[in-house]
Amino acid sequence: MKPVILAGGSGSRLWPKSRAALPKQFLALTSEQSMLQETLSRLKGVETHKPIVICNDAHRFLVAEQLRQQNVDHGGILLEPVGRNTAPAIALAALHALQSDPDEVLLVLAADHLIKDTSAFHKAVHNAQNLAESGYLVTFGIVPDCAHTGYGYIKAAQELDPGFAVEQFVEKPDAATAQEYVSSGNYFWNSGMFMFKAGRYIEELEKFHPDILKICRQAIETETNDLDFIRIDADIFATCPDDSIDYAVMEKTEKAAMVPLDAGWSDVGSWSSLWDVADKDANGNAVVGDAILEDVNNSYINSEGRLISVIGLDDVVVVETKDAVMVANKNNVQDIKKVVNRLKAEKRPEFEFHREVFRPWGSYDSIDSGARFQVKRITVKPGEKLSVQMHHHRAEHWIVVSGTASVTVGEKTKMVTENESTYIPIGEVHALENPGKIPLELIEVQSGAYLGEDDIVRFSDRYGRIEKQDK
Incomplete structure (x- = not known):
């Protein structure tokens, strides 16, 4: 079978951790791995x-980096130009899979779910495969442990094997x-x-929603x-109807x-x-990070x-x-x-970005800013390079904290090492590269109007971002 991992979505209910540029599926919320990485790890043994x-x-570079960190040999990262819900997304994956195997079985998983019992998950996957190979469209129904009002439900009918x-x-x-x-015993949570x-x-998509299939075929x-x-x-995919696989x-x-x-x-x-x-502790508190609690109960604290x-x-x-x-x-x-x-309506940066922003070459953290200055801590991964670029309105000072930087300013390239600095004038074409084997850490001071x-x-x-003028 071929796993299809749906890694879209904004995870807005987990703000301020989850943001548009770094949603929950890419965060380490339940372990040291991100939720996407947990989902991929869960497949080991299947x-x-x-x-x-x-x-x-x-989010393409986030996905690529998190797969690289786990040494996952993947079958491709399929990019949705715009979100159109799960029915079109899965159609794209199915059409892509059919190019190589007309009988391919797809295991469709969300990238942001928690499953504690991996062996039980593997058993359910095995059972589902038997049904899928017989022509069924199988969903996984979660055995409910409470009368939850936040999930849709599935009502079971006659028993199949299994x-x-x-x-x-x-x-x-x-x-x-x-x-x-829940009391009836015939209903299960809809897992997606x-x-x-x-x-x-x-x-089945052609039978019930042929307009979705037609556009997905054209787009792919x-x-x-x-x-x-x-x-x-x-342009073609943008015209696709927005609909879930359930509907x-x-x-x-x-x-x-x-x-x-x-x-x-x-x-x-x-x-x-x-x-x-x-x-949780004896008072029902779950604590992540550095916290001191006094007379607090049944609360979640994340620093x-x-x-x-x-x-x-209590209950905060x-x-x-x-x-x-x-x-x-x-x-x-x-x-x-x-x-x-x-936040979105007011166009505040906290809607989309964290203070630390990840890029394919590394990351930058905006440490301080004022009317005509901004200070960033920049990390460049070994062997990576920022684009060759120019700024109309700002000059930059770079101070290397650790590692070695290859700095190109105009026609000249020089090496800048620890405790050394360099200056990029306004309007000067420049580039920054880490030629070393350890991360390059530097402080960037921007000044200008x-x-x-x-x-x-x-x-x-090198990352194909010429048309997108972001760092």
């Missing part, structure tokens, strides 16, 4: 072909209805994970390879099946969900760098990052989306 990862174009036929998909219920579902033959999914006909990435026609196919097909999964699953959709699955002190509070969530602090009642964390919407990231004119770039 016989699979090389996985396909589907992600937003803006699993069940699906009688009905139902929307998120109210509390009373959820309790009825699937398995089916690529060809069977295409057949001219697919091109760019480094590790598979690109499709952006487009699973609720309509007569061949829907469900395999139960009881493996400590969570979609980690909110800070309260993280509190649910986290280890990225600074000390957090909480006194005399406190999350600190380098540039933001979020405090909420644990029962109201769903309202974080309202804050995120305000305008210091925005869009003041970059690129002349050459």
